[in-house]
């Protein structure tokens with residue numbers, strides 16, 4: 678099995694707080710891997726270190742063996758890592774199509790003009806926003822803004838897609854649709870690393886999980902085994918999330 682992403686000894690400090698501490702794990706190509714852990718355990722910081730939005734104090738991030746540690750976000754994106762944000766980031770005063778076209782301009786082989794518009798419409802259709810291309814991003818519902826952000830991430834033709842609580846805040850039927858969408862992307866060959874608190878989604882989607890607690894990796898392995906690991910149960914004791 679090919680290792681797509683390899684994180685080793687990764688450390689990030691914010692002043693006196695060590696948000697990520699000597700963290701190491703791997704993501705296999707073709708798999709959906711869950712990144713779990715209680716609130717404040719360092720999951721978003723980890724995503725930011727992988728995507729280049731933050732620079733680590735120590736450690737390395739490798740994509741198919743290539744060291745990409747500390748590179749700027751647009752270069753990492755062009756290298757094949759796309760992401761969504763825990764707090765949705767779309768460009769409010771642009772249409773859905775324009776948001777995705779902006780993403781297409783940042784990929785390894787950029788698309789422009791009509792080719793970009795056509796590809797944007799295809800991606801919008803792909804995430805369930807067919808027919809909404811002309812809508813202003815600000816007018817979209819929360820779940821549709823999440824879909825739009827995903828379409829923009831897909832515009833980069835990523836090898837690795839980082840999803841930071843992309844399923845959070847969806848109602849039951851939206852959740853089912855979201856799970857089906859992530860599964861279909863995986864079946865098309867996109868490798869996914871997803872931060873998620875929705876345990877039912879993790880059980881349905883993730884072959885493997887990595888669990889963080891207080892900045893450190895406390896478990897890594899096959900999902901059912903990880904879920905019954907005493908270190909994981911201890912990390913979640915007192916947590917309300919399920």
Ligand SMILES: Nc1ncnc2c1ncn2[C@@H]1O[C@H](COP(=O)(O)OP(=O)(O)OP(=O)(O)O)[C@@H](O)[C@H]1O
Pocket residue numbers: 691694696714715716717718719720721722723763
């Ligand atoms: N830019 C920052 N400056 C200072 N402290 C930060 C910064 N970003 C994160 N932290 C702190 O680092 C720790 C880890 O935060 P992080 O956002 O990575 O956690 P998380 O696991 O994503 O939590 P949640 O499940 O609530 O999203 C927290 O204590 C947080 O307050």
Ligand SMILES: [Mg+2]
Pocket residue numbers: 720721722763841
């Ligand atoms: Mg977070």
